[in-house]
Amino acid sequence: MIGSSTVISAWDGNQLAGLTRVIDDGEMLAYMHWVPVNPKYQGMHVGSGLVERVKERYAGYMFLEVMPKESKNAPFYQRHGFTLMEDGRAMQIVTRP
Template sequence: MIRYQQGNNLNLDAIIELYRASTLGERRPVEDRERMAAMLQHANLVITAWDGEKLVGIARALTDFVYTTYLSDLAVHQAYQKQGIGKELIRRTKAATDPRASLTLLAAPAAQEYYPHIGFTHMPQCWRINAGENI
């Protein structure tokens, strides 16, 4: 039975292990503990999924709670994928904000087909300045 909880007071080692076990660690600075701790600390909406005492999923977001939410990380342990955990993490993230607030994310290349399947609309007008680039 998977249980869900809200809050970012979490064990950093468990978070890093989850990112690695979900493959999100390939695109996050998991070797930089200070940066990972800051990413977790500054997220103002974090929903986690647990199988007993084992962390098996996380949705880490930045939000104003009334207009928009940016879902910066969605990670589910590979052994727990395809069980609806990711979808439930997204549902709970959305439910934690005003019903009029939108939810936006940048999909990992391997997840391009997942998000339309669960109801997301593709928005091709996203723009980005990568780390190390300036205006």
């Protein structure tokens, strides 16, 4: 995907189950753009697996951020260690003080 720093996908044979796209600055900040999961695979931890792989990939970065499209998705990210930022919409993990 053009403009992405990292794209991680999950496959079931030749069927795309989900993917995530990350944009980063090369050393300190990574922004996870979205984590769409094929409806057929929702509830099967595909999204969780993708988020955890992104966290592993960017463990050395100071910030990993995401902005859920809908507020109902915030608990999903909170289960993966993200906290709401001061503006109340974006969420981030701070790995280094």
